[in-house]
Amino acid sequence: MSHTSPPPVRRLPLRGAEAQVVEPAEQPTLAMPGAGGAAAPRFVSAPRRRAGTAMLALDRMQVERLSIAYGSKLAVDDVSLPIRQGEVLALIGPSGCGKTTLLRSLNRLTELTKTASMKGRILLDGEDIATLEPTALRRRVTMVFQQPNPFPMSVFDNVAYVLREQASRRPRKAALQGAVRSALERAGLYGEVAADLSHPALRLSGGQQQRLCIARALAADPEVLLLDEPCSALDPQSTQVIEQLIVALREQVAVVIVTHNLQQAYRIADRVAFMYLGELVEHGPAEQVFGAPREARTREYVSGGFG
Amino acid sequence: MSAATPTAPVAPRRRCARDSSASWRWSDRVGLAFAWALGLLFLAVTAAIVLYMLAQGIRYVRPELFVTHPAAGVSERASGGFLDPLLGTVIVALMAMAIAFPLGLGIGVWLSEYGNPSWLARLTESTIEMLAGSPSIVFALFGTLIFEQGALAFLSRTNDGVVYGRSFFAAAAMLSLIALPLIVANVREGLQAIPGHVREASYAVGKTRIATTRRVLLPAARPSVVTGAMLGVGRIIGDTAIIVVLLGATLRFNGASSVPLLGTLRGTGSTLTTFVYENAPTGEIDQPEKAFAAGFVLLLMVLALNVAVDVAARRGRRWR
Numbered sequence: 001m002s003h004t005s006p007p008p009v010r011r012l013p014l015r016g017a018e019a020q021v022v023e024p025a026e027q028p029t030l031a032m033p034g035a036g037g038a039a040a041p042r043f044v045s046a047p048r049r050r051a052g053t054a055m056l057a058l059d060r061m062q063v064e065r066l067s068i069a070y071g072s073k074l075a076v077d078d079v080s081l082p083i084r085q086g087e088v089l090a091l092i093g094p095s096g097c098g099k100t101t102l103l104r105s106l107n108r109l110t111e112l113t114k115t116a117s118m119k120g121r122i123l124l125d126g127e128d129i130a131t132l133e134p135t136a137l138r139r140r141v142t143m144v145f146q147q148p149n150p151f152p153m154s155v156f157d158n159v160a161y162v163l164r165e166q167a168s169r170r171p172r173k174a175a176l177q178g179a180v181r182s183a184l185e186r187a188g189l190y191g192e193v194a195a196d197l198s199h200p201a202l203r204l205s206g207g208q209q210q211r212l213c214i215a216r217a218l219a220a221d222p223e224v225l226l227l228d229e230p231c232s233a234l235d236p237q238s239t240q241v242i243e244q245l246i247v248a249l250r251e252q253v254a255v256v257i258v259t260h261n262l263q264q265a266y267r268i269a270d271r272v273a274f275m276y277l278g279e280l281v282e283h284g285p286a287e288q289v290f291g292a293p294r295e296a297r298t299r300e301y302v303s304g305g306f307g
Numbered sequence: 308m309s310a311a312t313p314t315a316p317v318a319p320r321r322r323c324a325r326d327s328s329a330s331w332r333w334s335d336r337v338g339l340a341f342a343w344a345l346g347l348l349f350l351a352v353t354a355a356i357v358l359y360m361l362a363q364g365i366r367y368v369r370p371e372l373f374v375t376h377p378a379a380g381v382s383e384r385a386s387g388g389f390l391d392p393l394l395g396t397v398i399v400a401l402m403a404m405a406i407a408f409p410l411g412l413g414i415g416v417w418l419s420e421y422g423n424p425s426w427l428a429r430l431t432e433s434t435i436e437m438l439a440g441s442p443s444i445v446f447a448l449f450g451t452l453i454f455e456q457g458a459l460a461f462l463s464r465t466n467d468g469v470v471y472g473r474s475f476f477a478a479a480a481m482l483s484l485i486a487l488p489l490i491v492a493n494v495r496e497g498l499q500a501i502p503g504h505v506r507e508a509s510y511a512v513g514k515t516r517i518a519t520t521r522r523v524l525l526p527a528a529r530p531s532v533v534t535g536a537m538l539g540v541g542r543i544i545g546d547t548a549i550i551v552v553l554l555g556a557t558l559r560f561n562g563a564s565s566v567p568l569l570g571t572l573r574g575t576g577s578t579l580t581t582f583v584y585e586n587a588p589t590g591e592i593d594q595p596e597k598a599f600a601a602g603f604v605l606l607l608m609v610l611a612l613n614v615a616v617d618v619a620a621r622r623g624r625r626w627r
Contacts, residue, residue, distance in 0.1 A: 139513035
């Protein structure tokens, strides 16, 4: 790997000195009357991957009074939420609370479900996404899924597929070398696959496959990156690599991640939105949502009361 | 089976799939024995057919049979080979697949990926199922109705305004209907076996349905597509009824005109199946040695196709 410069993701390694530790003194006290005895979760004092707060936070997307229903079942109920570049936004909540639906609505994947209906609007840089061409929108707001799902082609072609026009095989390989390499580097995968880019993607390990999927999502040079429980099918080490990657990426793209894993949300998120039964119950900086939640439901959920 | 002998009560053990049958209930043992017996029976029947055909075929098959035109003759020695039927089988298979494969692929993709409007999809599905369930002789009869129409005279021999309706075109068109359901079913099955999130991963980077289907889904479903095509070819080369009715089952190619290829395709001919049919002891020609030799070749072709299907299916790549 000596011939390649270290990929940008390695810029923010989790070293002792850089890792931000929330000091017990800084921790907001839980002084909620009638709190039901719920205390802040134990992991609140654990180290976080984030090396300080991001320098700038730009509003990229704005969810305004969004409601989505599947048939008569309301999945997302009147949610308003800003999505900022420079921050990782984590959507947490129990199963079936609508967080994945909310995520999928951000690049209009919900439209693929026939029974889905939508109210409210979502703005991307001030434009209503309903007025954008879905294919154009989905190149600006790309998504990584729960299961690693590389396409049945080589590592190179997986990334090149995104760069090429629809089903075309052009431009040829040589013209795409640079772009493919930079996407793989941003996803922290280049060093591992550089030796053989024609290797079938489905023969990579699970963690590598998922990073390839991230590379693929980054290849389109998106403004917003959506991640739907990207680590739930991976081992702890791959998870760690991907978490570092996500934190490193937030300066270039707005990152929204759905996760079931509260520790993960705490480790990587700058802002956390807690959803319950389709409602956005609470939304704020990670320290506040985990350390001093305003709502009783949030407090119960983050301290393991339910869900 | 030895499992049937009563055994001394044993200490209760953990039951798992690999547990010995000693701890099974009676009904399970009987069921297992029945399943094994039936399996072995069918295996034996199949093996008997294949081995008998192989033994007979090897006895009678001679290299010159492959290169000699069939001829009318009263003895095995004087009646030539099966060059024309062999070529006929190949031509018919190619022509029918040229129709059935693109059509089947298109229908399969449409049913799996689009299926809109849904009533039309349901209608198409039941139509395809009906095609799969119809005997080929019905298609053959239907084919004569169609290809005897004056408008389609250019596809077969025509004499004084009488359209014969028998030609390679007519036979291939109807044979394609036999292969179609197999291709559609396999394409569709192969596409539907691909997890939804793989499609969405492609849509999620701004790809259209068509691009996704061409670049991601069809390559992923290739083993199923190949399987469908192979099974279709197997059905086509194995069919007799349509060949007798719509190809004429003439001994040699009987061109409709002197135009080199087109004349032959507009004319009549035969395939290995009808060759076997007519040379069988109950057939018109009654030269069983020829029948066995041709049957042997046909069997080899079908076996080769089956092996190809197995290979194609085994090369399938799967997501978790």
